Amino acid sequence: MIIFTTQILHIVEVAMQSKQIDTVIRGGTVVTPIGAAVQDIAIADGRISELSSTITSSAPTEIDARGLLVLPGGVDTHCHIEQMSGAGLMNADTFRTATRSAAMGGTTTTVSFAAQHAGQKMRKVVGNYAALAKKGAIIDHAFHMIVADTGNANLAKDIPALIAEGHRSIKIFTTYAKVRQDDKSILDILALARDAGALVCFHAENDGLIGHMTEKLLAEGKTAPKYHAASHPREAEIEAIDRMCRFAEFTGARVMIFHVSTGEGAEIIRQARARGVKVQAETCPHYLFMTEDILDSENPARFMCSPPQRSTEDQAALWEAMADGTIELITSDHAPYRMDASGKFAHGENAPFNQIANGMPGLETRLPLMFSAMVSEGRMDVEAFAKVTATAPARAFGLDGKGAIAEGFDADLAIWDPEASYTYGADDLHDNTGYNPFEGTTVKGMPRHVLSRGELLVRDRALVTEAPRGRWLPMRAG
Template identity: 60%
Template sequence: MHDVLIEGGLVVTASQTMQADVAIREGRIEAVGSNLGAARTRIDARGKMVMPGGVDTHCHVEQISGAGLMNADTFESATRSALCGGTTSIVSFAAQHPGQRLRGVVDAYQALAAKGAMIDHAFHLIVSDIAGDNLARDLPELIGEGHRSIKIFTTYDKVRLADEAILDVLWTAKESGALVCFHAENDGLIRWMTRRLLDSGRTEARFHPLSHPRAAEIEALARMCVFAEFTGQPIMLFHVSTREGVEIVRAARARGVPVVAETCPHYLFMTGDQLNLAGQEAAGLMCSPPQRRRDDQDALWAGLEGGALQVVSSDHAPYRLDATGKFAHGAAAPFNRIANGMPGLELRLPLMFDAMVSGGRLGAQKFVALTATSPAEIFGLTGKGRIDVGADADIAVWDPDRKVTFGKDDLHDATGYNPFAGRTVTGWPETVLSRGEIVVSGGRCLATPGRGRRIVMARSQAMRPSTRAEADELDHETREPERATP
């Protein structure tokens, strides 16, 4: 007898759509088909869409920022919010600050997750200090234990690495079998623009986008692609926001550089002019890189369709609109002293479902690919992001007709505001299962803190050169790049 049987739904994966039942036993998918037999629990999915639970591979949870500010969410509140939005696996950050040992940092974050996380999770290792045993011992050992993703910043004072150190990390990752992810913006351009804005009295939150010019992203993305090409080390470029960024990634992939890239809902559904608000009203919409223009949105959608961009993540970075968060340096703080980021874990899938499935932009299978299957494959999250026999039974049952209008403070995280308040979406995850356990039903989260497990990252099976079609689109002859040798 099955433990759970999801009956009569339209099962959607990254590769096919079919009317089928899904049988679950001992936390895994046992069968997909019809006439699957008896079950202890039956879920009526007639008229619904049955999809893999979302996989969000870019989330800041219970993390101390480079400026020393703790964000709003614990693992309990963040993963509760994730579940309520249909996400069943996350990759957050173990953030090393200068002077810290990587081993101790990872142990501390794992303890926090073990206590609070309601869903399965993994970590990116933020590397900001390669001195001593960090690079020579800790990083290779942690990679060997299944922490196969590294995050590097090319900007921000206390966490950024210089180019030579970046190359050292890339080489260590290559030798040990890890993926290196980048927040790629040119630090000098940001510093220069910030200084000029502040000196001219343009200090309010609405001037933040000007302090992160598109040239800062363009230069740094291109430079990291050159580093990947030179070393032969696979990289992931986080939160691509510009049309030039999409072209940089497409061109790099076309010539065989092992690079993948993501974007986020706030770049697809917001523009920079939305921050043109008086006083500090724009603080809740501040993020880095900032939102851009309509033509950038069009380019990002084209990149998702054509394969230059493979993932849509939330970049969930929650800070409250008070002295504990955005205004830790005072209500009148200049924009460069206001914490960057906004909540997104609960919003990512409903926003993307509304656009892609309800709105027909790219379709349901591509929705699954971008928000579940592809991120799981890229980061080696075995058993996640798919509805196949033997996979973990992480499943979201969507009501495609349900309309939800976001309120000012209706999310299940601890941030206290919704940056998409007033927006109406069509489609909502009404029932969510994690490893076969019903964890969301009837709008209520039923999961318990600490039930989530750490996912041991396998070597990525998704890092490959671009398709011939991408190369043809660029009319670019591929070549063997010059690469570094040991």
């Protein structure tokens, strides 16, 4: 029997009482959708076979979780992995480096982007992307289809067929010249998704407002990274969110608004939901813990993202929207670019703000940041933390067997030490980005052990495997 205590790994040999049980987790405070209680968990063939106050059977692997929290492994439904941007720039992470970082942060499922570019067939895009994931992913995963080209039989044939096969999430940009869709194309996609049982996700910003402000700032010689925030005015998000909610209302389609950053955007979604619009929303840690002032700091390109960070008033509004259920998901929007010519500075270190790659790493920091703010600081309870970071994302995208601790579900578990304190360093993440945007931030509460389908990926805060063992997950029709 292998026993993991909170401090040390012990190896003991005993006779197995049950050949079917592989692992027992003992004495942890188990957080389920119906509450938290001290329980044992039995795992067999990668799934949770029993939840009980006492499991008498022994197993070849036993984990002593007394004094610890047993939470569902995180489900991060917004991350960019091994993806070519619309500007033709490959981000920093492979599936191996991204998913090992995710596991270290307590995340056991990702949904990333199969990114189509003009002229490409969606069938081939998804096939190529799936091959990359199979080669490198150490955790389970699904894909969003970024639709950049509705012609060439993509909308008529490829996309409907892929939806039927389980790729039931579509991503649309309302900005960025090489990938954005016009209003008619958006409506066409929404109608298809409605009839096929798919979800349509939006990067919602008004392209005209961004183009107008970018041109104005550059003409005034305001080219430094700090002007990025001004080039993406809050009105761009507000207008686009309202328009996409109206389109969803008109078509009856299910939609998800990605990375809500403004209080007004959250209020539009709140009102739309009250009208019966099938709209859900997410935000990200960088909107909750950073403001636009961060672009005045040293090396501000590290913090450039779209939409940009906003104000403390927006942060308060986002927390309120989380509390009342308007914002149901917290995701990372992990978009890693290195601080060199391969990433942020592909156009030179003195490039104007509109030629600097947008995005930050976040797969590994998402859960500790949110646990510290929600649970350790008392904003919300541990059940709410599990819901917004695991249960709700899994349900929104139809990932059956993921995101919760329940008998029959996959044994995707993160065993947390709620008292562990950690201060992030300059380059201490397990991805390939080379910097940590939350350097200097101290969090309270860290995952100690992480299991994916019953297999230990992280033991005592150390990665124990990088084997490409992750599986593709079909999405159930919504």
